[in-house]
Amino acid sequence: MDLLGKALMDYYRGQAPEALWSHGSLGDDEEVPVSYFFRGHPQMPPLEQKALEHCRGKVLDIGCGAGSHSLYLQEQGLACLGLDHSPLAIDVARQRGVHETACENILDFRVGDFDTLLLLMNGIGIAGDLAGLRALLKHLAGLLRPGGQILLDSTDIIYMFEADEDGGVWVPGSVSYYGEVTYRWSYGKQEGESFPWLFVDFRTLEEEAALAGLEAELLETGAHFDYLARLSRPAYENRA
Template identity: 50%
Template structure:
């Protein structure tokens, strides 16, 4: 798969910004990810992300770190933080921006260490791909936690994207197991990624799947547009 994110992040870092990443999904028309947004400061981050960074403690694994903005903030605060991303270009940008600990890997291939805090921001739970994979994904995250560790993640309930009928129900296509399953591909400078699955999870569904793998799931804060921040921890 073309490293769309990595190529775009490197372009922006080196001052070659001429266009944004285009996103195409099974749910909506073409959208864009503005590259400057991926290099935002703490003050420019949404409230959910700011709250997650304020709650971080101990040794931190930033999953899907991208350009490393969250990791950089924590490193500057004195945290021991590792930025993890499967994108070679993203990890190169993290290094260029001064991050001391990075790992180029998918989260499912990352093992052997445990952390006090796992961060999955910008809907990092989407890496699970499908609802049927969510419990296995959560079990793997659980294996990366120290006994009193925590998972901080945000997601969105995208039911609002579907048509509502007069009775308050929603018209959801029958070709998926769960309405939060979306297929994407990315485009940048006429190069396209392969299609990939991404998962948006409403809070109650997340909580149900957490219970099945013996994780507590706490709603920390709700955002302004069907989004939320959750804290997961091992049940004692």
Template identity: 50%
Template sequence: MKDLFGKAILDFQTHNSPEDLITETSISEPDEMSVAYLFRSFDEMPKLEQEALLLAKGKILDVGCGAGSHALFLQNQRNLDVLPVDISSNAIKACQLRGLQNARVQDVLDIRGETFDTILLLMNGTGIFGTLAQTSKYLLALQSLLNPGGQILIDSSDIIYMFDEDEDGGKWIPGDDYYGELTFTISYKNETDAPFPWLYLDYNTLQNAANANGLHCELICEGEHFDYLARLF
């Protein structure tokens, strides 16, 4: 991986002629995304993200922190102890430049010997699971990082709306895989990263997976476009 997503973040932070990211999935055409969106303030965030940041408590792990906007709010506005992690070294450099000195390059599956009161996975937090088959592995890993009484706050979307309807009003979904399993590709400054799997989970499927792995799951709120925030505990 060329870490183009992180490169865009670091370019924006260091004023190094940032450009829009181009994102494409296995079911959608290329789309431009302004990297500035990743640097948004609390007031600019969607309702789901705001709700998650207000529900966060205690020692917090921010998984896939990106540019660090969520962690910055928790650190600077709520004075909470937050550990931002991301697999992108460029993104973590940007986080550190923004004042998140303890931000570190880390895969959540590799964290050992640390526990948290709140684990955040936002901006389609189920994406890092990759596929439905990997969901249990991630949920068990996240559960192992929770303190007693701890919580996982995670968001995603039900993307069934993106598929065509057949004559009977049902959805036509190609292939045998779960419809939320997409392949994602990122391009930036005329470079393209290797495609990677990215998972959107509808709420019922997340709830079933959570229950199967010994977690309770509750719906906190729903957004304006088939998206939702859930709490696992």
């Protein structure tokens, strides 16, 4: 059930959208304004703006949604392909003017040779868990040209857990890493299925990136445990 895509399409068509809610396993239920997915560059958070400044060459916008980032990059003269697994989101992105799109799961997408892979709005969360992150980074590295980069933002959600007197943090035993959570969408009276999502701290990201042959760089930190990172594929690789 493509509830997010339906909400995007309803908004784009000028219909009064129902309330779109995100329900998290940590009790972080939140109403999400659909208009947020249609924001222009001035309304984007500073980390997103900074990420767009760092884009170069041929760009793959992974999880492009309604296409706001792709549209901005096109305006800057960059070749950008917007990718999303939601058919309705891709339809909206196309109608808004995104020139190149693909409706596909990123793990099934194998057309490589990109200079920049863009995963914003915690797009790396599609990995689901740490095991999925390792597989995803290895796949993404194969889509990059030598010297290419992955730009992503995420959040260290350790602040959401209670600390004991010794400074340790209590994490539910049902997960292997505290950043592994689940979400589901609800839109109007419709309820979506739960899906896994990952928030990864930079140190863990750096370790997993190294296993995929990528070098991690912390570009900027945000106001609330969020950060922007670049993962780079070496320009010259030892294939011995």
